[in-house]
Amino acid sequence: MTINDHFSAPRLSDTEIYDLLEEKTLQYNCPDFIETDPIQIPRQFAQKENIEIAGFLAATIAWGQRPTIIRNGKWLMEAMDHDPYAFLLNTSEDEWLHFDGFKHRTFNGVDCIYFLRSLKNIYQNHGGLEAVFATGFQQDDTVAGALRYFRKVFFEVAGESRTQKHIANIDKNASAKRLNMYLRWMVRKDDAGVDFGIWDGIPMSALLLPLDVHTSKQARQLGLLERKQDDWKAVLEVSERLRQFDPNDPIKYDFALFGLGAFK
Structure with a gap:
C-alpha cells in the first residue's frame, strides 16, 4: 500500500x-x-562527544541537495582532523583560518568559525551539548524549552548578528527542522541502526x-x-x-x- x-x-x-x-x-x-542521509557524517565516530559535534554540524547544513550536504559535512570532519572533540579543545582560533573559505548555501566561513567557537564554549563551560539541551528541557519538560535555552547559550559568545539566522528561533515561529532532526538522532533509541540514542536527558516521547x-x-x-x-x-x-x-x-x-x- x-x-x-x-x-x-x-x-x-x-x-x-x-x-x-x-x-x-x-x-x-x-x-x-x-x-x-546526512546522519552518515556522525556515523563515522564512536566517541559520544564526536558523534554529538559531528551530528550538530551535519544537521546545521542539512538543507539543499543531499550529496552536497554530505560532501560538505565530510570536508568539515577532515578539516577537524576526524576528531572534532579533540580539535575544539586543543586548537586555538588562530589555527581555524582554513574554515574561512567554507561555504554551504548561506552558511559561510564567518558562520562556521562562530559555530566552532560556540561549541568550544559549550564543551568547556556548559558540560557539552547534551547538558545544554537537557537543562533547557528540564525547565518546563518540553522540547521548546530545550530549543530556547540552547539558542540562548549558543549565542552567549561574541559574534556577528548574521550567524543568528542559522539557529532556529521558535519564538519567531520557525519550524526548527534541523534542530528537531538533530534531537531525533541523539535521543531516539531503537534497534534499527539509524538514530544513535545516546542522550538520556530528553525522553523520546517529547520529541x-x-x-x-x-x-x-x-x-x-x-x-x-x-x-x-x-x-x-x-x-x-x-x-x-x-x-x-x-x-x-x-x-x-x-x-x-x-x-x-x-x-x-
Missing part, C-alpha cells in the same frame, strides 16, 4: 493511517537509509517532527496536518497527531513521512 493509492479515495481512517505509517517506518528506518517539504506534504495528504504554513505551530500540531499513534516514540514516523515524500 502507498499513499498514492488513496489520492482519489475518501480520507483514510486512523487505523489505516497507523498501518501505513508502521509499514513505511519499517521500510525506511534501516541502515540503507544512512547511505543517502517533535523535523518538518520539511516532504514530511509536511505527506502529513497533509494523510490528514495529519491542517495548518498551511510549515512553521512551529504546524510542528506542534502534526507531532501531537503522531503521538496518538505511538505515545512513547511518535517521531519514528519521520522515517515514514520522509520516505513517502522523498523516495516513493
Whole structure:
C-alpha cells in the first residue's frame, strides 16, 4: 500500500493511517537509509562527544541537495582532523583560518568559525551539548524549552548578528527542522541502526517532527496536518497527531513521512 493509492479515495481512517505509517517506518528506518542521509557524517565516530559535534554540524547544513550536504559535512570532519572533540579543545582560533573559505548555501566561513567557537564554549563551560539541551528541557519538560535555552547559550559568545539566522528561533515561529532532526538522532533509541540514542536527558516521547517539504506534504495528504504554513505551530500540531499513534516514540514516523515524500 502507498499513499498514492488513496489520492482519489475518501480520507483514510486512523487505523489505516497507523498501518501505513508502521509499514513505511519499517521500510525506511534501516541502515540503507544512512547511505543517502546526512546522519552518515556522525556515523563515522564512536566517541559520544564526536558523534554529538559531528551530528550538530551535519544537521546545521542539512538543507539543499543531499550529496552536497554530505560532501560538505565530510570536508568539515577532515578539516577537524576526524576528531572534532579533540580539535575544539586543543586548537586555538588562530589555527581555524582554513574554515574561512567554507561555504554551504548561506552558511559561510564567518558562520562556521562562530559555530566552532560556540561549541568550544559549550564543551568547556556548559558540560557539552547534551547538558545544554537537557537543562533547557528540564525547565518546563518540553522540547521548546530545550530549543530556547540552547539558542540562548549558543549565542552567549561574541559574534556577528548574521550567524543568528542559522539557529532556529521558535519564538519567531520557525519550524526548527534541523534542530528537531538533530534531537531525533541523539535521543531516539531503537534497534534499527539509524538514530544513535545516546542522550538520556530528553525522553523520546517529547520529541517533535523535523518538518520539511516532504514530511509536511505527506502529513497533509494523510490528514495529519491542517495548518498551511510549515512553521512551529504546524510542528506542534502534526507531532501531537503522531503521538496518538505511538505515545512513547511518535517521531519514528519521520522515517515514514520522509520516505513517502522523498523516495516513493
